[in-house]
Amino acid sequence: MSTLKRNHDIEHWDAEDVAAWEAGGKDVAKRNLIWSVFAEHIGFSVWSIWSVMVLFMPQDKFGIDPAGKFFLVAMPTLVGAFLRIPYTVATARFGGRNWTIFSAILLLVPLLLTLYFVNQPGTSYTTFLVVAAFAGVGGGNFASSMTNINAFYPQRLKGWALGMNAGGGNIGVPVIQLLGLLVLATLGGEYASVICAIYLVLVGVTAVGAALYMDNLTNQKADLSYMVKALRVPQSYAIAFLYIGTFGSFIGYSFAFGQILQISFKAGGDTAAQAAVHAASIAFIGPLFGSLARPYGGKLADRIGGSRVTLFTFFAMMAAALVVVFASTQADANNGVASGAVMTILTAGFIALFILSGFGNGAVTKIIPSVFDAKSKSLRGTPAEQASWSQNTSGALIGFVGAIGALGGVGINLALRTSYATTNSATAAFVIFMGFYVLCALVTWAVFLRRPRSTSLVSGSDVVVEAEHLVLEAESTASSAKSSAR
Template structure:
């Protein structure tokens, strides 16, 4: 007699056969089939998750490479002032954010495995050009901007990776899986900054080519691993039409706005934190080499803790609800921003350079913002599949399979769009900081006030849209329960 367990095992075995014999292609994938999942489906998903994290991790590192390169660029050697450096790191942020939209649909069009391999190999281009350019400090500022823009291809990897992993995992585990995938990718930012620190600490701030060379090896490992161990899914759907449909829902725009506050903060501060610290150390009397070392010693800590916090935010959202965790997070971010404003204001009022005490407060406030932005990243992304899962349950004209397919398609499309809009928040942070340093006060205080006000707006939006009673908005009881 054949049991359901036997059937589930056979299904999982068939999936593995497809992986082995059909060039990493799985025609039908149903993550919500609990028995098939437990019988072996989860191992397939885990394998894809691991290499997705690695590839996305390297992509994030290349995307943020100019946040490290500017520490190797003394103004008297490269001729680029602090305002120019803020704009320089804003350019790859902008390009990476825009690329997230086409990258979102690429996995469904070309296959998750295929696109991961391709998107990893493309990273060789900005790495090689960055290496060559940093050995020629006399190049024009326009050349630096063009090469920095090419690093933006690393930012697109996030959208394709998240869309792909969203298709592999069941609804009950999406918060954890998406949080882990994104968090592991986000750690690419502090890792390259840590490698930059090690280079500066050992050989000084004159050998940036070493950082680029190390990542040429990492990119090769990511591409080979993805080719050997990842799969393409035949029933994965996410196209521009799906994105257009997803954007017809008001909640899609709300999620995108909130993601500016979480991911925009994370990536914006990640690119700018080292530069802000370097400016402070230079003002305190450090030489350019000393300022680069001291800034590098601090810069990687915030992105590292923020990355670690991301899967925690997803896990908390799985248990408590995405809406509640997001509200608590923005409330705490507003408090942390107030601390940063206070420290910066005290520095502005001081007659001399920043004191050790106010600098420590500034750093602690930034670290808190990094951690909280990581938590918020996980909780906001948990809301996305919850929204469409709830809406799908109200579509009585669709079968169970069609509902699941519709939910995956809409979620995957919005993940990419929200990621793109969120990334633009990082552009805004660097441009606001640039404008703040160009103001008569020549400090970041004005920028910090802007960030504080934005977090207050996010608190209001989160509460009004996701936490008021159902009677206050047009949602079903099921949708309310999954959000809060």
Template sequence: MNTLSRTRTIEHWDAEDVEAWESTNKHIAKRNLIWSIFAEHVGFSVWSIWSVMVLFMPQDIYRIDAAGKFYLVAIPTLVGAAMRIPYTVAPAKFGGRNWTIVSALLLLIPTLMTLWVMGRPETSYTTFMVVAAFAGLGGGNFASSMTNINAFYPQRLKGWALGLNAGGGNIGVPVIQLVGLLVIATVSNTAPEIVCAIYLVLIGAAALGAALYMDNLGNQRSNLGAMAEALRFKHSWVMSFLYIGTFGSFIGFSFAFGQVLQINFLAAGDSPAQASLQAAQIAFLGPLLGSVARPFGGKLSDRIGGGKVTLYTFVAMIFAAGIVVTAGMFDDRTAGAATDGQMIAYVVGFIALFILSGIGNGSTYKMIPSIFEAKAQGRTDWTRSEKTAWSRSMSGALIGFAGAIGALGGVFINVVLRASYVSDAKSATNAFWVFLGFYVVCAVVTWFVFLRIQTARAGTGEQIDRAQAPVTTT
């Protein structure tokens, strides 16, 4: 039976105990999941705040061109990726509840700095880059949140729980873009401080909710030593690579989509204010649909296996990238603004990539705990509790590391898009040729490592053809 101390610490937690789960544990886990989602949601919003701020930065006022803006949205991605390593071990070190409070309050720093600097257009580009870098603190929240929730849920429900936690957090990207859209539509692109003020309130709500309703787990284990041990397995590196293709695509496109649309609308002859409004009206749709798709990717993987879902997702992403490439090629030949048909194809291809990357995010995060669960079951000299503790520690550590590596994919996307726009083609077409080729590689790697032959399936431990059964106590 779980005991809760005055510091809101549950001294012993066994998610695989079916009787305890059905009686009380599932309700405790759900409560922690809800507030974990909210705190992570705010973290994602702050992480992506510069994808909105660039829409409030006309070049004639802020003196920053399109290429410079791509770097402004790339630098938080880079910092956020780095922050995910220490954030992964923080819940076990300080407690999941305690760290959620601290990590939420840390978001006040980039939000207040953004509020200050956006009111001073004469600020140097270097200062803007430094302030944008602090937004990377929000990227770290994902790793600590996912590691914490991974410890609360049994193996058979991890795909859905982790997908829901991640998807709810990811929705922070389209929500802040919707907030930006509402501000632009009602006040025009001259009041970014309203966006910042709204999030200062939400940050306070996230910290307060975590303090009142979340719990620490006394037997939670995850540290840098566990991460080093997890990286001894080749499948850890394979999963990190595949996560570049799924989450890297989601976060990279989320940060860049509005900027790409704004460039196209400016090329079509819209004023900066009109281009910002047009871009904001569309940009939030991709991250929103991708976020909603994520838990369903996890749930589908619970049923048929993460390996299969991931493979099918990458194959579909190849075709979606092909749509964007085709639309861009027609745009290149006209040497001007895209026609309505080309813009529709462009947006459809982009939206499809968002949805598919969301599904792939859910499926890859189902694969991680499954791999270590199977490896633990192969150790006949361990007790059930030892197997559970090791599997939970390894999967929690890898979730953070894979999240960090995957986030680097977002940096890659923005850098490649910038290079494509400053090239002679002056469009995103060359960039999407690169992305298409990368998805081909990801699909081949997924098939070869996880689905090629039955022995490979057994070696990875991925439960591809059947759902995980509940663990009963003996």
């Protein structure tokens, strides 16, 4: 399968070679996956650090109201979204191992800036926006990590591998929120810098681990020309749209959930310090469960198809959003004060949204390689050339849809900011989110499940249907080869 040099470069990697995969290729892929997950995990933590920092910034001390805080946490999301485009092609240009080392070290910049400014109440709001923007580099790590792992794993296992990689990275959000809770509860609101100090050490561990245990694939290609090729496929835009509904929901809610809880607890009579601790004690649960659900969404998509799992997920997200709307409406009727029962319903609805967004995210990610694997069969060339085109274009598209999906997170925070600023409530924003999930379900059905009149593989939803059939065949072949080896 490969030739491994001392400098960690691997030549002639072919993950679809079942015999070579069983003979040791899967161990190489697993080793790279483990450190890719760790690196992406730290990147997500740094990306979401300001969703925690704002809990240490009471309005009477820093002068930033809830609407201003929603915009502040949206800034890293916005920057991270745009950085995902260049990060997508970086692993092919510089090597997965090399870029993981560099992108990890780059995380030191936002951590050091946050460490310096977070305990300075006299700092201007504009300065805080600039510092928060630097945290966006953590969001770019997702694209490079996913593109790299996409190249290491065979088509039949991409749903699980990409889901595990992304899910392990996503857990960086609840982990840093848990750390924030621990610091708030034990040391108090004056010690936000402790969080930054801990992550400075973890960044060092990430860089060293990547240097020692990761590899570069010299035959990996994912330059901007492949992204252009990927965007010539009509289904790519539908995938990007669905990614807004899944990943956009996950990252948007991850950044906003703590603030929504903090506002609700303050409305119920808590002091600013009490509200911050209570919010932090709950906020991490949603992102944690959503992260854990993502690999299972990918695994189920490997078995029955990403489009089917995605459609089911959006129907369930509609129901969960309806629960949140109901709870928010009840609080509005009580002058913004949520009773214990209403808070329980609101929290349960949000946690369900987290779980479903993570689950659906794994499924949508699986659609990407499925589409391009099926598309490649209609191209001229050898099977190896077709597989190379499929891998490179799907890898390039991951960065594009990741960027668009992250912009969905920006939209969620801006919608909540506008809703609070105009109505002093989040209900209007929740209704908009529910309507968007309805639209996502319609797109899933129309593009990937509705049977078109044409039977051409190059157009219509037959792309995914055929792709899933090919994946099942590949899985069957792999199982047979494994049994024969025994």
